[in-house]
Amino acid sequence: MLSLSAIRQRYGSRLVLSLDQFEASAGEHWLVLGASGSGKTTLLNLAAGLLRATEGSVRAAGEDLGRLGEAALDRWRGRHVGIVPQKLHLVASLTVAQNLALAPWLAGLPPGAARAAKLLAALGLADKAGARPAQLSHGQAQRLALARAVMNRPALLLADEPTSNLDDAACAAALDLLQAQARDCGATLLVATHDRRARERFEKVLQL
Amino acid sequence: MNLAAMSLAYLRARPLGASLNVVLLALGVATITVLLLASRQLEQRMHGDARGIDLVVGAKGSPMQLVLSAVFHIDVPPGNIPVPEATKLAAHRSVKQAIPMALGDSYQGFRIVGTTHDYPAHYGAKLGAGRLWQGPMEAVLGAEVARASRLAPGARIVGAHGLGGGAGAEDLHDDAPYDVVGVLAPTGTVIDRLVLTAVESVWEVHGTGGEPEEYQELTALLLRYASPLAAATLPRQVNANPQLQAGSPAYESARLFRMVGTGVEVLQGFGVVLMLAAGLSVFIALTNALEERRRDLAVMRMLGAGRGKLFGLLVLEGVLLAALGVALGLALGHAATAATGVLLEARQQGPLSGLLWLAEEWWIVGGALLVGLAAALAPGWRAYRTDLAGVLAEG
Numbered sequence: 001m002l003s004l005s006a007i008r009q010r011y012g013s014r015l016v017l018s019l020d021q022f023e024a025s026a027g028e029h030w031l032v033l034g035a036s037g038s039g040k041t042t043l044l045n046l047a048a049g050l051l052r053a054t055e056g057s058v059r060a061a062g063e064d065l066g067r068l069g070e071a072a073l074d075r076w077r078g079r080h081v082g083i084v085p086q087k088l089h090l091v092a093s094l095t096v097a098q099n100l101a102l103a104p105w106l107a108g109l110p111p112g113a114a115r116a117a118k119l120l121a122a123l124g125l126a127d128k129a130g131a132r133p134a135q136l137s138h139g140q141a142q143r144l145a146l147a148r149a150v151m152n153r154p155a156l157l158l159a160d161e162p163t164s165n166l167d168d169a170a171c172a173a174a175l176d177l178l179q180a181q182a183r184d185c186g187a188t189l190l191v192a193t194h195d196r197r198a199r200e201r202f203e204k205v206l207q208l
Numbered sequence: 209m210n211l212a213a214m215s216l217a218y219l220r221a222r223p224l225g226a227s228l229n230v231v232l233l234a235l236g237v238a239t240i241t242v243l244l245l246a247s248r249q250l251e252q253r254m255h256g257d258a259r260g261i262d263l264v265v266g267a268k269g270s271p272m273q274l275v276l277s278a279v280f281h282i283d284v285p286p287g288n289i290p291v292p293e294a295t296k297l298a299a300h301r302s303v304k305q306a307i308p309m310a311l312g313d314s315y316q317g318f319r320i321v322g323t324t325h326d327y328p329a330h331y332g333a334k335l336g337a338g339r340l341w342q343g344p345m346e347a348v349l350g351a352e353v354a355r356a357s358r359l360a361p362g363a364r365i366v367g368a369h370g371l372g373g374g375a376g377a378e379d380l381h382d383d384a385p386y387d388v389v390g391v392l393a394p395t396g397t398v399i400d401r402l403v404l405t406a407v408e409s410v411w412e413v414h415g416t417g418g419e420p421e422e423y424q425e426l427t428a429l430l431l432r433y434a435s436p437l438a439a440a441t442l443p444r445q446v447n448a449n450p451q452l453q454a455g456s457p458a459y460e461s462a463r464l465f466r467m468v469g470t471g472v473e474v475l476q477g478f479g480v481v482l483m484l485a486a487g488l489s490v491f492i493a494l495t496n497a498l499e500e501r502r503r504d505l506a507v508m509r510m511l512g513a514g515r516g517k518l519f520g521l522l523v524l525e526g527v528l529l530a531a532l533g534v535a536l537g538l539a540l541g542h543a544a545t546a547a548t549g550v551l552l553e554a555r556q557q558g559p560l561s562g563l564l565w566l567a568e569e570w571w572i573v574g575g576a577l578l579v580g581l582a583a584a585l586a587p588g589w590r591a592y593r594t595d596l597a598g599v600l601a602e603g
């Protein structure tokens with residue numbers, strides 16, 4: 001499902017991630033642990049095709065990403081990868097419902113109004129459909145980012161630091177939602193964090 | 209979700225910048241439109257007024273002044289010519305038709321022209337009411353004169369000395385009133401703004417009516433050539449006469465347009481510069497918007513947006529701004545032209561309409577949309593070259 005091999009990721013001459021082999025099967029939930037600067041975000045970016053491997057190969061959701069051109073890579077990502085970025089990156093000028101509708105539209109998929117409504121209800125955002133991201137609480141914004149990530153039922157779900165700045169209860173709730181949504185899609189889940197509280201919830205851990 | 213909804217959402221999110229660009233573009237478009245409409249209509253009008261008049265003969269002076277005064281009725285004539293000279297010229301074998309013209313007075317700013325029935329016939333003028341003049345002191349009103357003065361056959365009018373347009377109290381000829389006997393139907397030519405009468409009326413009003421014809425004067429003769437060859441010889445023969453001067457309406461109006469045209473071109477150039485400046489500002493606004501939106505565009509790509517949607521969004525936004533600007537500009541330009549027309553009408557100048565569409569305006573539309581398109585392409589190109597992971601890592 002996801003396989004990275006012989007990765008040597010460099011910025012200029014600086015080696016920031018070295019990974020000989022990593023395999024995640026379909027439906028597995030992985031925790032990517034590591035100190036700040038250890039390359040967690042870099043790993044997620046490689047898996048999502050947001051970053052090209054400077055050395056080594058990345059295979060994900062049936063594609064060798066190194067062989068895809070820019071346009072094909074964007075299209076592939078839109079259909080197969082759900083991303084919850086650390087900074088969430090909601091579109092400020094659009095409403096909650098429009099932010100959600102963006103995912104299938106940009107990926108060139110049918111609108112899926114029913115799924116959008118179901119997701120908003122499941123994530124407690126049903127009454128916020130017309131609001132702008134700036135009017136949401138941090139937790140609500142995080143759930144909207146999750147909803148957008150799973151909107152197209154991705155095969156690969158990636159979350160970067162989803163528990164930063166959350167208390168224990170909120171941390172547990174956020175991880176619960178992530179794992180529940182990943183299960184619902186049958187997606188392979190990668191959660192990158194330096195938050196040790198997450199460790200007990202994952203069987204599979206990649207330590208960087 | 210679609211491109212239009214998204215573009216509109218972005219534009220709504222920064223209404224001030226967007227409307228500023230629209231207004232700037234609109235001003236450029238409006239300037240060009242006004243100049244285009246005005247110069248085109250003026251040209252058409254002068255063309256219609258001069259049609260079929262091969263040569264104007266009058267007193268020595270500036271030939272352009274002669275043509276302007278006798279054909280377009282916008283300048284004072286350089287002087288008068290003796291009737292015997294005019295009669296001799298009218299009988300010349302190169303002359304097919306000679307229409308006499310005696311100027312001197314006006315009625316409420318409209319010129320009173322002493323002439324023959326050939327003059328209204330030349331412009332194809334038909335009677336709207338009444339009949340043509342049959343003797344001295346009978347007047348026929350042009351359509352515009354009748355409309356402005358609300359007079360009909362049966363009315364009496366008194367001419368004022370001078371050709372009108374002059375301010376202050378005018379010297380009225382109230383001892384020699386005219387009987388209005390007819391009103392002409394509109395022709396769209398200069399004759400609509402004239403009061404026509406017999407040449408003898410003008411002589412009578414000026415107190416020379418009793419004298420024999422050889423002592424009388426005319427202001428000008430409008431000539432039609434008997435053959436195209438006359439153009440080569442007749443003007444020279446006329447100018448050789450110490451009392452006469454020839455002016456060609458075609459040549460003089462072309463000369464006038466070359467002179468005025470330079471000014472019009474300068475102004476049109478100014479309009480183009482305005483439009484380009486507006487395009488540049490739309491360009492800069494879109495570039496700035498892109499800086500603000502580098503993140504949003506990266507997010508769009510993160511969500512799988514193809515090149516088409518990214519470019520489509522920016523181009524649509526640019527074209528939307530340009531379309532709004534051009535629509536506003538055209539409306540503004542036509543309204544300004546119409547307003548100028550109302551002003552001119554109040555001064556007995558020819559009609560200027562805002563209610564017409566010239567083929568050239570499509571070029572304005574195309575040009576403005578192109579500006580919007582060009583303004584969108586470069587930022588679009590840059591949007592596709594962003595380092596995704598880098599932009600997403602920034603706040």
Ligand SMILES: Nc1ncnc2c1ncn2[C@@H]1O[C@H](COP(=O)(O)OP(=O)(O)OP(=O)(O)O)[C@@H](O)[C@H]1O
Pocket residue numbers: 011016034035036037038039040041042043194598
């Ligand atoms: N655009 C970049 N240019 C240069 N160096 C970079 C860039 N992005 C990341 N790095 C470097 O790569 C290394 C790994 O960064 P990465 O963001 O993957 O770490 P991380 O494990 O996600 O850290 P954190 O827990 O702080 O988010 C860091 O040393 C970082 O400085």
Ligand SMILES: [Mg+2]
Pocket residue numbers: 040041042160
């Ligand atoms: Mg990180």
